[in-house]
Amino acid sequence: xxxxxxxxxxxxxRLGLHVRxxxxxxxxxxxxxxxxxxxxxxxxxxxxxxxxxxxxPAAGGPLVEVSSIVQVDGxxxxxxxxxxxxxxxxxxxxxxxxxxxxxxxxxxxxxRRRMKVVLLGxxxxxxEVLRVLDAVLNGDNGLLGEGSRG
Numbered sequence: 001x002x003x004x005x006x007x008x009x010x011x012x013x014r015l016g017l018h019v020r021x022x023x024x025x026x027x028x029x030x031x032x033x034x035x036x037x038x039x040x041x042x043x044x045x046x047x048x049x050x051x052x053x054x055x056x057p058a059a060g061g062p063l064v065e066v067s068s069i070v071q072v073d074g075x076x077x078x079x080x081x082x083x084x085x086x087x088x089x090x091x092x093x094x095x096x097x098x099x100x101x102x103x104x105x106x107x108x109x110x111x112r113r114r115m116k117v118v119l120l121g122x123x124x125x126x127x128e129v130l131r132v133l134d135a136v137l138n139g140d141n142g143l144l145g146e147g148s149r150g
Contacts, residue, residue: 004044008033011042015051016069016116018109025050052103052120066126070117070133080108080115083136087117090132091125102126 008026012019023040025031032046051067072083084106091102102121108114117133119126 005034005041006044006047008040008042011047014047016071017107018111021107021109051118052105064123065121066119066123068119068126068130070119070130072115072117072137074113075108075115076113077108077110080106083115083117083133084108086136087129087133091129102129104129 006014008019008022011017011031012022015022022031026033026040026042031042031050033040033042035041072080075083087106088104091104102119102125104120105118107116107118109116119129
């Protein structure tokens, strides 16, 4: 196992998040970190845990997993909350118990009016969620409407 350590700035850059968001994750316990002097350091294993590092494949064959980040700019808090609820509910409602679960995380940056949807899972399940997101965001009666898109 790697013993690499990352600064808060490096973690924010790797995840495409604001530094304050990463610090908030650390303060809330969502992301484990060690304080060294006045700065935090995040172990690679803890960063992998936050991002949903894929499990070890079963002996029966290779594990195929897709990691996707969908960034939606120019979205307000209400629309981001609705989109988050739609995605999470859709993933939970349509889950095949025999398949590994699709992991979903949503992050909203109020200051930048930016939302990110992080998907980790099988290719077919991920593709289906991406199709739904495309329809919701780009359809004629899309969730965001004309006034919310950037």
